Amino acid sequence: MEAAALDCPDSLSGKRYFPESLDSSDGEGGVACEDLELNPFDGLPYSSRYYKLLKEREALPIWKEKYSFMENLLQNQIVIISGDAKCGKSSQVPQWCAEYCLSIHYQHGGVVCTQAHRQTAVQLALRVADEMDVNIGHEVGYVIPFENCCTSETILRYCTDDMLQREMMSNPFLGSYGAVILDDVHERTIATDVLLGLLKDVLLARPELKLVIHACPLLVSRLRAYYGSVPVVEVRKQRPVQVVHLSGAQEEALETVLRLVFEIHRSGEKGDIAVFLACDQDIEKAYEMVCQEGSNFSPDLGELVVVPLYPKEKCAPFKPNDESERRGHGCQRRVVLTASSGECLIWSDTVKFVIDVGVERRKVYSPRIRASSLLTQPISRSQAESRKQILGSSSSGKLFCLYSEEFASKDMQPLQPAEMQEANLTSMVLFLKRVDIAGLGHCDFMNRPEPESLMQALEDLDYLAALDNDGNLSEFGIIMSEFPLDPQLSKSILASCEFDCVDEMLTIAAMVTAPNCFSHLPRGAEETALTCWKMFLHPEGDHFTLINIYKAYQDTTLNSTSEHCVERWCHDYFLNWAALRMADVIRAELLEIIRRIELPYAEPAFGSRENALNIKKALLSGYFMQIARDVDGSGNYLMLTHRQVAQLHPLSTYSITKRRPEWVLFHKFSVSDNNYIRISSETSPELFMQLAPQYYFSNLPPSESKDILQQAAHPPAPASSLKEQRVCETGPETTEHRCALQ
Numbered sequence: 001m002e003a004a005a006l007d008c009p010d011s012l013s014g015k016r017y018f019p020e021s022l023d024s025s026d027g028e029g030g031v032a033c034e035d036l037e038l039n040p041f042d043g044l045p046y047s048s049r050y051y052k053l054l055k056e057r058e059a060l061p062i063w064k065e066k067y068s069f070m071e072n073l074l075q076n077q078i079v080i081i082s083g084d085a086k087c088g089k090s091s092q093v094p095q096w097c098a099e100y101c102l103s104i105h106y107q108h109g110g111v112v113c114t115q116a117h118r119q120t121a122v123q124l125a126l127r128v129a130d131e132m133d134v135n136i137g138h139e140v141g142y143v144i145p146f147e148n149c150c151t152s153e154t155i156l157r158y159c160t161d162d163m164l165q166r167e168m169m170s171n172p173f174l175g176s177y178g179a180v181i182l183d184d185v186h187e188r189t190i191a192t193d194v195l196l197g198l199l200k201d202v203l204l205a206r207p208e209l210k211l212v213i214h215a216c217p218l219l220v221s222r223l224r225a226y227y228g229s230v231p232v233v234e235v236r237k238q239r240p241v242q243v244v245h246l247s248g249a250q251e252e253a254l255e256t257v258l259r260l261v262f263e264i265h266r267s268g269e270k271g272d273i274a275v276f277l278a279c280d281q282d283i284e285k286a287y288e289m290v291c292q293e294g295s296n297f298s299p300d301l302g303e304l305v306v307v308p309l310y311p312k313e314k315c316a317p318f319k320p321n322d323e324s325e326r327r328g329h330g331c332q333r334r335v336v337l338t339a340s341s342g343e344c345l346i347w348s349d350t351v352k353f354v355i356d357v358g359v360e361r362r363k364v365y366s367p368r369i370r371a372s373s374l375l376t377q378p379i380s381r382s383q384a385e386s387r388k389q390i391l392g393s394s395s396s397g398k399l400f401c402l403y404s405e406e407f408a409s410k411d412m413q414p415l416q417p418a419e420m421q422e423a424n425l426t427s428m429v430l431f432l433k434r435v436d437i438a439g440l441g442h443c444d445f446m447n448r449p450e451p452e453s454l455m456q457a458l459e460d461l462d463y464l465a466a467l468d469n470d471g472n473l474s475e476f477g478i479i480m481s482e483f484p485l486d487p488q489l490s491k492s493i494l495a496s497c498e499f500d501c502v503d504e505m506l507t508i509a510a511m512v513t514a515p516n517c518f519s520h521l522p523r524g525a526e527e528t529a530l531t532c533w534k535m536f537l538h539p540e541g542d543h544f545t546l547i548n549i550y551k552a553y554q555d556t557t558l559n560s561t562s563e564h565c566v567e568r569w570c571h572d573y574f575l576n577w578a579a580l581r582m583a584d585v586i587r588a589e590l591l592e593i594i595r596r597i598e599l600p601y602a603e604p605a606f607g608s609r610e611n612a613l614n615i616k617k618a619l620l621s622g623y624f625m626q627i628a629r630d631v632d633g634s635g636n637y638l639m640l641t642h643r644q645v646a647q648l649h650p651l652s653t654y655s656i657t658k659r660r661p662e663w664v665l666f667h668k669f670s671v672s673d674n675n676y677i678r679i680s681s682e683t684s685p686e687l688f689m690q691l692a693p694q695y696y697f698s699n700l701p702p703s704e705s706k707d708i709l710q711q712a713a714h715p716p717a718p719a720s721s722l723k724e725q726r727v728c729e730t731g732p733e734t735t736e737h738r739c740a741l742q
Helices: 020-024 048-058 061-075 089-103 118-132 161-170 190-205 217-227 249-267 280-294 381-388 405-410 426-438 451-463 475-481 487-498 502-513 526-536 542-559 563-572 577-596 609-623 653-657 685-691 694-698 704-713 719-730 735-741
Strands: 078-083 110-115 140-144 147-149 156-160 177-182 210-215 232-235 242-245 272-276 304-309 333-338 351-356 359-366 371-378 398-401 627-630 637-639 645-648 663-671 676-682
Touching: 048 118, 061 078, 061 089, 061 232, 078 089, 078 217, 089 110, 089 118, 089 156, 089 177, 089 210, 110 118, 110 161, 110 190, 118 140, 118 156, 156 161, 161 190, 161 426, 177 190, 190 210, 190 426, 210 217, 217 232, 217 381, 249 272, 249 280, 249 351, 280 304, 280 333, 351 381, 381 398, 426 451, 426 475, 426 487, 451 487, 475 487, 487 502, 487 609, 502 542, 502 577, 502 609, 526 542, 526 653, 542 563, 542 577, 542 609, 542 653, 542 676, 563 577, 609 663, 609 676, 609 685, 685 704
Parallel strands: 078 210, 078 232, 110 156, 110 177, 140 156, 177 210, 242 398, 272 333, 272 351, 304 333, 351 398, 371 663, 645 676
Antiparallel strands: 140 147, 359 371, 627 637, 627 663, 637 645, 663 676
8 A cells, every 4th residue: 555645744744554443442452354554565454563652653752843854855855853862863754754755656765774883773673663563674674784684675774874885885876765864973983974975966966865864953053054054853852850060070080980879879769870981991990890899788779780881892782671680679770881972872761870971082093103092082062962861751860970060161072073083094085986986086074084194095005006006996996895894904805815815814804803702801700711712822823813713613603502502602711702703794794705706715724834824924915014023022012114112912822822923913003001912913024025015115214123124125145155156156176065056
């Protein structure tokens, strides 16, 4: 059944989904068979759950703006929606756009809605499929890195912003969509900013395409200046939240956080607690301290459960307590420790207390040294507001700010910095070079990236042989762009085809792309964990150790009767089961890409000396810009490209085995308190000079390390060789000597 035309007010109100006989339904909420209304998206009768959820949807603040939004959508190509978190815009607006596309019989395509966080995309797709009374993965689906839950028939898909960006490589004008929704624009990710710029050109080429932008109120004026005078639909949800500012508490943030957590728990007030800290290290410290002190509380107060949410982990969304979790004399209270934007907490209605330290540790990339620095900075006012909005709608919600109102007004910027101005842009430039083939190379960014960052990105792509002499993508660069990886890692995979170690290189790529495979250790478990991890160590380095871990995980999976056994094995060896499962998925997709573009794939030969050398050659082909040398024999590694000194990470193979190679190739390095090199393997000057581009070597700054490399490229002839050369020229003294030389 086709939907009624959307220019009819009745159809815009949403009431068309209610059968007239609903009020006369039986006590069980059923509807007489002759009055069943069919779902226009799948042609099946609506279930009773659909009507129950529809009542909940109508109670959302966004619902009052449906008519206004649909009118603006019909009359304009771009619509901006400004609203608070939990107002319903992320779940309802995509459904209304699907109704619009249905009304014109999908002649321009379906609907896609981007999210900055993968877990949010999944949860929204599940929720919306339930509300629309259709099947997840069919009419409604999601696409996130290394997971596609859609079909060619999918009407509404949620995806991460980077996945829509990648889709533009093969579908540059997004011809399969009639409406594009950019959500979480205030997060200012690189992918979202690129989409904002490219869609300007796409909208000109496709006047029928609709663009909807979800933004926080502080960003609306910037967007209107960027896109021109476009309509704005404002949604407000006022919450009676009590805000308490604690001046001077930032100096002793952890102690203040602990005091507040324990005071709230002793008070007996119901509700979970969300704590926003500055970094992962603070999460670990707070976790240990709350667990230690929390065990001393009276059982009458209920169980205090600490939930650490690390930003880089693919964590499940925070779920509220249910009745099955209520034990003993009190209910379970959760203390959620996080340093992220809190996207996992948006789905919870049980959080009644938020503690915000007001600062965060941001990773800021420096193109001059080709490394990131970890800087502690105040959060933005938009971030502070979003943390406030996590609180439930009850009047008991309390926000404790460990900073003064003066600090908020003077030290906090209105908006958080655009990631484009703080990150390595090599991947972005590779993508823009790729879409330039389709005529979309010009991108009008809302915030222009620094020229130095763009030049460094172009220089790196040139070193990696991704560009031709004219500055366009080379054939090599086009193949590199097919992989959803860092360009250096893509180059290593392509090099592995030449060195017959593709199987091993895919495993390394999957393991370094997935979250950390080592579990966060509870206090007192360090020695036991190290004993377990030693069985995986490989003398050639950390990249090889990762292969050992993955192979052990694979063997355990093949020999186990259930996933529970594999999870138990991971727990026993202090390994992150979710990370290893993710690595398995990533590796499968990379292998599919290898086969799709018909790259050579050699049989695995892990364990042989020749294979180990080939893996190092493949790694060095991509990571020759990340080489360090132990300059004093005591573990102080000096970067080849700049004067930063670093140490091997304590969990590195070499740190555990107490062996320090002179030269290492490393995967990660950040300028911070520790200055650790992460994921490193031994290399040699000879191998470097064999595989690094000559013009890269010539551009290195003068140093002792460069002199050593130069000597490796042109070693002086040994004295014995000179003597042999003279013997050959003057003739041997005896026939025996002559035979020996031959």
